[in-house]
Amino acid sequence: MSTATQIGNEKDEAIPASMKAAVYHGLNDVRLETVPVPEIGRGEVLIRVASCGICGTDLKKISTGSHSAPRIFGHETAGVIAAAGDGVTKFQVGDRVLAFHHIPCQECYYCRHKVFAQCPTYKKVGVTAGYEPSGGGFSEYVRVMDWIVDRGGVVKLPDHVSYDLATFVEPVNTCQKAIETMALKSGETVLVIGQGAIGMILAFLAQRAGATVITSDLFPQRLTIGESLGLKNGIDANQTDVVAHMRDLTEGRGADASILAVPVNGLIRTAMDAVRPGGRVMLFAHTQRTEAKFDPSAVCMDEKTLLGSYSASVDLQKDSVDFVFSREMDLEKLISHRFPLEQAVEALQLAARPQPDSLKIMIEPRMAWEGQAK
Known part of the structure; x- marks a missing residue:
C-alpha cells in the first residue's frame, strides 16, 4: 500500500x-x-x-x-x-x-x-x-x-x-425495504410504535406512501421532534391507551397496519391488537433471537399478517441515495x-x-x- x-x-x-x-x-x-x-x-x-x-x-x-x-x-x-x-x-x-x-x-x-x-x-x-x-x-x-x-x-x-x-443512506434503505414489504396503499391508516430516529424515518416514509400515520412513544419530546418533521399525529403512550385510540380513530376497526420500531417483545401484542382484522403488522427492530407471546388466533381467525424486514435491499440503493441526498426529510x-x-x-x-x-x-x-x- x-x-x-x-x-x-x-x-x-x-x-x-x-x-x-x-x-x-x-x-x-x-x-x-x-x-x-x-x-x-x-x-x-x-x-x-x-x-x-x-x-x-x-x-x-x-x-x-x-x-x-x-x-x-x-x-x-x-x-x-x-x-x-x-x-x-x-x-x-x-x-x-x-x-x-x-x-x-x-x-x-x-x-x-x-x-x-x-x-x-x-x-x-x-x-x-x-x-x-x-x-x-x-x-x-x-x-x-x-x-x-x-x-x-x-x-x-x-x-x-x-x-x-x-x-443515513443505509438505515433509510432498511426502512424503505420495510415500507415496500408492507405494500402500503394510499389512504390506509398506519400506527408506528416507537419514535427513535428509525421510527421517525419509517413514519415519514409511510406518510410519503400516502398513509395516514399515527405515531406513539413514551417520550413526548420525541413526538415534538416528529411534529417538526411533519408527523402531526403523535400519541403519548404514557397518557393514552394506544389500542383504544386507534379503534376510536377507525370506527372501531383498528389501523390497517402497524410498525413496531422498538425491540420490546411485550409490544408485539399491542401492535397486533391495534390493527383491524385482515391488517398487517411489521416487526422491524427484533434482531435478537428470543421468544415472545402473542395470540396466534389473531393470525389465523382474524387473518392478520405478521411481517418482518431486516437489513437493506440492493434494489433500493439508488432510491435511498436519492431520498437522502435530496433532503426531502x-x-x-x-x-x-x-x-x-x-x-x-x-x-x-x-x-x-x-x-x-x-x-x-x-x-x-x-x-x-x-x-x-x-
Whole structure:
C-alpha cells in the first residue's frame, strides 16, 4: 500500500501505521485502543472515516456478546478515500464517499427471490477496520473489500451532502425495504410504535406512501421532534391507551397496519391488537433471537399478517441515495449527539440507554482532523 496520499483538500500526508478505534472485547466491553491501520489489496479502497452512526444492531451485538472478539463495529460510515488498490477505476484519493457494508452476489437462490439479506455473500461483511470484518466505522480508517467496491457499495457524495447526512443512506434503505414489504396503499391508516430516529424515518416514509400515520412513544419530546418533521399525529403512550385510540380513530376497526420500531417483545401484542382484522403488522427492530407471546388466533381467525424486514435491499440503493441526498426529510434533525472518536465508549453507553433527548448518536473521527487543521 502506498505510504503517501492526498486526503480531502488537505495537504499530502502519510497514512499512519496505527490508528485509534473502539474495540469490542466481549459482553458490554468496548475499549478505545490503538490498532494497526488495515492494509488494502487489489480492488479495495481505504476510507478515512469522517462520521459513523450508531445502529441498534451494533448495540445488540455488544450487549449480548454474540460475536467473537476482538472486533470493531460501526457500519453507517462516510469519509474520504485515503488510498485505492490496484484495479480501482471508479474512485480516486480524495473522493468523499459512503460505504455499504453488505452487497449481495445477485446470483444465488435468495438473490433470485429478492431476499438479499439471506444471501451468503450479503451476510459476509465487506468493510473492516481490522480483526474480523464487522463494519469498522468506529475507527479512523476502514478497508472496503473488492466486491463492495466493484458492485456499487461505495457511493460518491455531492458537495452539498455532509458526511453526517450520508450516514443515513443505509438505515433509510432498511426502512424503505420495510415500507415496500408492507405494500402500503394510499389512504390506509398506519400506527408506528416507537419514535427513535428509525421510527421517525419509517413514519415519514409511510406518510410519503400516502398513509395516514399515527405515531406513539413514551417520550413526548420525541413526538415534538416528529411534529417538526411533519408527523402531526403523535400519541403519548404514557397518557393514552394506544389500542383504544386507534379503534376510536377507525370506527372501531383498528389501523390497517402497524410498525413496531422498538425491540420490546411485550409490544408485539399491542401492535397486533391495534390493527383491524385482515391488517398487517411489521416487526422491524427484533434482531435478537428470543421468544415472545402473542395470540396466534389473531393470525389465523382474524387473518392478520405478521411481517418482518431486516437489513437493506440492493434494489433500493439508488432510491435511498436519492431520498437522502435530496433532503426531502430533514434527517440531520434526528442527530441529537455528536462524539469524537476518543469518546466512542461514552457514545455507545448513551445509545444503549436512550434518554428523552437522545435520538441518532454519531461518532465523528473527523473532529480530530478539524482540530489539526485549525
